[in-house]
Structure formats: C-alpha cells, structure tokens
Amino acid sequence: MVAAARLAPSAPGTPDPLVEQVFAEIEATFREPVSAADVARTLGYTPGHLTTVLRKRTGRPLLDWITERRMIEVRRMLRETDLPLDAVAARTGLRDATYLVRRFRNRYGITPQRWRRADRASP
Numbered sequence: 001m002v003a004a005a006r007l008a009p010s011a012p013g014t015p016d017p018l019v020e021q022v023f024a025e026i027e028a029t030f031r032e033p034v035s036a037a038d039v040a041r042t043l044g045y046t047p048g049h050l051t052t053v054l055r056k057r058t059g060r061p062l063l064d065w066i067t068e069r070r071m072i073e074v075r076r077m078l079r080e081t082d083l084p085l086d087a088v089a090a091r092t093g094l095r096d097a098t099y100l101v102r103r104f105r106n107r108y109g110i111t112p113q114r115w116r117r118a119d120r121a122s123p
Contacts, residue, residue, distance in 0.1 A: 022065070031092060067103065078115060079116070085100055
C-alpha cells in the first residue's frame with residue numbers, strides 16, 4: 001500500500017505525505033475493527049473530508065483502502081494457514097465469518113473456502 005501512496009499525483013516522483021499517513025495508519029490498525037471514521041479521527045480529519053481527499057489523490061475512497069488491506073491479509077491467511085474463518089475474521093478486523101464471506105465474495109466472486117481450495121490445488 002505504501003507503493004500506492006507513492007503513485008498519488010502530488011508531484012511527479014514525490015510521495016504524497018497525507019496519503020502515506022493514511023496508509024501507515026491503515027497498516028497499523030487493519031487487524032482491529034477500525035472504521036474509516038476511526039482512521040480519519042486519528043489523523044485529525046472528518047471522515048467525509050479525508051475520503052474526498054483520498055479519492056481525488058488515489059482514485060479510491062478510504063474504506064476501499066481499508067478493505068483492500070484486510071483482503072490482502074485474508075488471502076495470505078487462507079493460503080498459509082488452516083485457521084477457520086472465524087479466526088481469520090477476528091485477526092483481520094472483520095466482525096465475524098459471515099461478514100468475511102460476504103466481503104470476500106463481493107470482491108472476488110468466490111467464497112473464501114473455495115478460494116482456499118483452489119489456491120492450494122494450483123501448482
């Protein structure tokens with residue numbers, strides 16, 4: 001995600017400090033049930049303002065970035081562990097296994113269980 005922060009259009013080749021702060025906060029807190037409002041408040045902004053600024057600078061709103069980081073970790077855990085979905089959800093800041101399944105299926109078009117089986121079956 002930090003690499004994405006460097007792509008923000010502040011100036012050619014210059015990292016965007018606010019975007020980097022946002023991504024650092026997401027990285028530090030995504031394992032907790034943190035919301036976009038929590039991240040914004042921690043950084044001293046309103047959720048609406050920070051979401052608008054982030055969308056302008058990266059093309060995506062704050063909640064998308066939080067979800068993206070969580071899904072990266074969910075996929076890693078599905079690939080590398082045999083943890084049940086409740087445990088994966090708890091370790092990635094998601095409410096429960098049902099919510100994890102819904103978010104995962106919306107994002108990837110497949111359930112986490114099927115993704116895990118397919119990932120392990122591939123060479």
